[in-house]
């Protein structure tokens with residue numbers, strides 16, 4: 522009898538899920554957090570989610586390539602710059618969520634600057650992590666500044682992502698230019714290139730590589746390094762002494778979404794305090810955008826970090842982003 526009613530129940534809930542329909546989600550944070558969001562939303566709403574995880578720049582390229590026949594409904598997570606570019610290029614839609622009043626000012630500003638096409642969901646500062654055992658073995662002391670990453674002792678010992686695919690690495694590019702000016706900034710990136718062992722696709726990969734002892738230094742968002750520290754890896758998190766940039770991780774509804782009502786449901790749900798708690802549970806320690814979500818105690822304290830006045834509108838503009846990426850390809854990536 523019990524087995525019979527269980528079968529009937531599973532049949533009913535499968536039917537209910539079907540009735541609620543589908544959602545195609547493009548996710549640009551860490552896989553674990555993407556999966557946690559997907560399962561919780563399915564459980565809360567009965568809507569079946571098909572999720573693809575890719576880095577921020579890669580997802581932008583996919584949304585753009587699919588513009589004439591969009592496959593995705595919602596793009597959740599990843600740095601704000603490609604979300605801003607997508608907004609400007611008309612690849613995403615205006616939406617005003619009833620949850621806007623619960624958000625931090627920086628999250629609302631992102632929405633206003635993008636003409637309501639993208640909204641801030643979290644924030645975090647850029648920095649780097651270093652493996653304390655390798656730092657000792659390589660006699661590099663304790664790196665504290667961006668300038669320290671140019672030391673000859675760090676030849677082939679610095680890892681960072683490629684800014685074309687990774688929002689983290691594009692944040693580095695924009696940060697260095699805003700701190701040093703464009704000419705000196707590119708000189709810095711060319712000098713750094715001599716120490717770079719690999720440009721990875723994903724922005725968080727260098728933090729993991731430093732934790733595993735595959736590189737001495739990994740440039741990444743500080744919260745990505747904290748994830749490694751929480752896992753007891755021998756790494757230290759650094760907020761660079763010259764100051765640093767930060768991201769406003771974002772969310773956008775894709776224009777032409779085939780499951781538009783479900784995309785809006787996800788959007789409203791993802792802005793709730795409860796949904797935003799899932800980040801810390803998946804060991805992602807950003808600062809959440811809903812004012813009622815507790816800031817995870819492990820999250821680097823933005824107030825204690827020397828943050829630059831990051832110009833999100835300029836560095837998220839289509840023209841500037843394309844120009845800087847192509848300049849980086851020509852002047853940095855292709856150097857021997």
Ligand code: PLP
Nearest residue numbers: 551576577599600687688689724
């Ligand atoms: N994962 C986390 C935890 C992030 O904070 C971010 C930035 O938004 C990303 C992934 C994006 O990574 P990528 O640099 O690969 O685009």
